[in-house]
Amino acid sequence: MSAETPVCQLLERQDADYRGWLWVAPPRDGWLESGEGRLLAADQALLSAWRARGRPAGSPFEAEMPAPPGVVLFWPKAHALGEWWLLWLCAHLPVGTPLQVVGEHQGGIKRVLKVLAALGLGCRKVDSARRCTLFASRLDRVGLDPEAAWTSFEAEGLTLASHPGVFGHGKLDAGTQLLLSRLPGVLPETGQVLDLGCGDGILAAWLARRGLSVTAVDVNGFAVEATRRSLAANGLAGEVRAGDVFAELEGRRFDAIVSNPPFHQERAVDYGPAGRLIRGAPEHLVPGGRLVLVANAFLPYPDLLERAFGGFEILADDRRFRVYSART
Structure with missing residues (x-):
């Protein structure tokens, strides 16, 4: 070959x-x-x-x-x-x-x-x-x-681990910040929540601090390690595992899925992971479960959400980012 x-x-x-x-x-x-x-x-x-x-x-x-x-x-x-x-x-x-x-x-x-x-x-x-x-x-x-490449920073009252191999290295991404501002009004008070594409662990730690049972998944081993360190740094519990979207979660269902999904692979635009996330979300949510994700406003996710869920809401739109919500 x-x-x-x-x-x-x-x-x-x-x-x-x-x-x-x-x-x-x-x-x-x-x-x-x-x-x-x-x-x-x-x-x-x-x-x-x-x-x-x-x-x-x-x-x-x-x-x-x-x-x-x-x-x-x-x-x-x-x-x-x-x-x-x-x-x-x-x-x-x-x-x-x-x-x-x-x-x-x-x-x-x-x-x-x-x-x-x-x-x-x-x-x-x-x-x-x-x-x-x-x-x-x-x-x-x-x-x-x-090991010296591992650093930490503070965001949302949490200590977060950071590494050059993790998205948003050393700072809170603006899209994630917008997503966090909308989560309190739409998430259940208790239950199982999946953080898909966990990055430095900001969402997983934020969810765990609210008392939710958190599973965090990322295809990037650096992100998996960062999330584990972030949870440990804040004395929080959660299941963290490496996996490509839902590949390691067969048969698992959650009350909610939250995500700031990636759309780049090195320099190329790649909608594949986000597309698999949206298409696969309904079968990984309990009846009445909710997907909440943030994305750059120009990305073509409305059509994917419409096909997968039959409808969706826009919870926030600051012209740069949009927060979408869809329910089973």
Whole structure:
């Protein structure tokens, strides 16, 4: 199978023997998934796809994998997240492990030269094509703990954990703030509530503080870890799990579902997760249960809500964001 994405097409034409290498935070690409490497990622959907094909895959929040003969880091859009991955690799893998870093020019791959230099890691350019560049280095101990990337901030009277790999890093998103302002009037006083796409855990913690029984789900492993830390920081309880929308919730029903669903995948607009959320919500709500979500006003969710629920309300609209509500 030939590589499908530009970064993998660049790798495919290299002379390197990538057998057994660790692919870190790569895109979906059949060339990788049918190869002989191993996956390290925080994306639950990606992990599930690899495991479904019998491919070895793990996350940085699980038990450590065996030392690989080499590592390829796919540079992410979030520069600080790329730095975290470098620190994690330097802290957890043997000194001298070959490292390659690949990424698209519009994703900031050329900044890697300065990042590696700041860490004291040598670097050379290996190849450039398809508007992508590949650099090579070797891992070393750099004296910086990746744990230091975890910070905290205060919002709505709560202490929230923050990480560069989590949406809204270090601040309360304006859309979530609008959603929170409308929740008191529409949620039950008791019951089971699902926070879908939990991010840093602001909704889960807010709901748990009100005495609701909370389940929080996110496809992003960094968000799952952040929500767990946020609940713990506030002395609150809740079930937090990694999952792609409702994939890990078969047979579960809730009195309410709340969400600020994502619509970006790196630089691309992706309505897929929000569409699956809206379409699947009725079968995961009890009779009379309610879905409440916030979204950018321009997103085409009214049609999806109409088809899934037969109707909906707009609870708030500040021209930038809208809060929608629909009931079974």
